[in-house]
Amino acid sequence: MNAGQQMTRRLASRAGQSICRSCRDSISRNTYATAAAAAVQTEDQLAQHIPPVAQASPSTSYAVNAGVVLSRPPQITRDLHPFEAAFFLYQRRLNERLALPFTRYFYFKKRTAADLEWKRKMKQRLTPARDIGRYQGYGDEAWNDEVLIGAKESDFEHQVGKLLEDVERSGLEDASEPTGAHKIEREPVDRPMPRVTEADEKNDTKSLNRALQRTLYLLVKNKEGQWQFPQDRLKDEHLHGAASRIITHAGGVNMNTWLVGHTPIGHYQLDYPEARTSGDLKEHGAKTFFLKARIMAGQVNLKENKLGLQDFKWLAKDELRKEVDGSYWRSIKNMLAER
Template identity: 35%
Template structure:
């Protein structure tokens, strides 16, 4: 009979360590970037639609029809040039509110009325055009173009051998806050000839780009919104190939 020897866990020989045993891999730290969406707000009011123009004209006619008449006899001497000038301006306002048939000039005009109308023609102000010269020339670097729209600064850079349009952005240094890095990168890429204002210290969006050169790398871009108050972008030619102020969905 053979006797079986039972070894307790304490008496068992130590298990040899295998070199092929997998060790836990530390996760790679993400590459953090801060980008700035620099905006130039509209500088003129939006052109009203036909419905809005009709509504405003209707409200003007109602207001004109219901307003109390101005007691010009109390303020102006009868037959004076000031009275004639007021009557001419009143007829112009009536024609503008109710149409051409209203406020028609009579065939007989006094000498004072003729002089008053001539002085009004000299004082007529010309309305500035709503289309700037930069719009006709298609100058994408001008801040005067597209006055009714928001403009956003885009930079043309060479990344991995390809020309890419993107917002101003850069890396975050150790111990640096995100909004500080965004402001520093904006000045480094676009120059210090702009008066800008970052709206908040909190980012408005986060983007995880996929890198073709390093698909395993983890990168994250935090976007900050800013406004340009004065000045113009002057990018560093060593870092930026070109720049443009573009509208959303209109120029790209």
């Protein structure tokens, strides 16, 4: 006799009367479900006390490496988008339009040296601000100050050239300048450095004086001929100490570098085709944990490097992708800055 039949008889005996068939079947079904749930719960509870079985041998392991993502940050601001350049030109022209109604005597007293210089320069350049092109704030055409698409006035290099030209002119070019002891000596004008360097033109990937608008990363060729970040195996040291050692052993002592933090910014796992024996352990692969670093001054020198490195390059993110292996790139791409 099962548990459901026993419960049915007990209920019938307590009530002193018989139970209809539908009620008896319902009681039996509920009892079976309850008993099954209790049995499953009991089995689950017992299973929780079973110790887990080790899936791998205790002698199986991975080699642990430390890697360094050494970067040079951008040195100059990025080039303006054409829309940004047009907007800034519009702002300067708007400022000039608002400033023109004020008389110059608000700024300069009549017949002073500053007033005479203002008159001379205005006569030559025909506008208060040379870099934004000619604009006449009075008359029927005062409203016509829009810049056409492709106009040279919106070009950054044109604006810089016009500003330098304005600084170099004294306003006396049309007049006969004095000679001898009374000749006017002009101060030299410092010109801005070009945004495109000689290293850019030669595509010198070993120079840090290139791609000044981008972040450059140090990529080295190891003794197996693979391009990767500088790395080496841990040797009874923590990651931060290993990263500091790797920088010196890879690039020499003539670099002023700074390790940004003690926490890895990412890792790369390499699985060997066949297990390798290292002492008493069988290594199935290597795991490299990368720390972030900056170079402040100096340059890489591989002549006395202790890691067997063959070559190096300073590359931006999109350039670096073309040099490294596909699986390596998928592991490191989120650690690198787009600009």
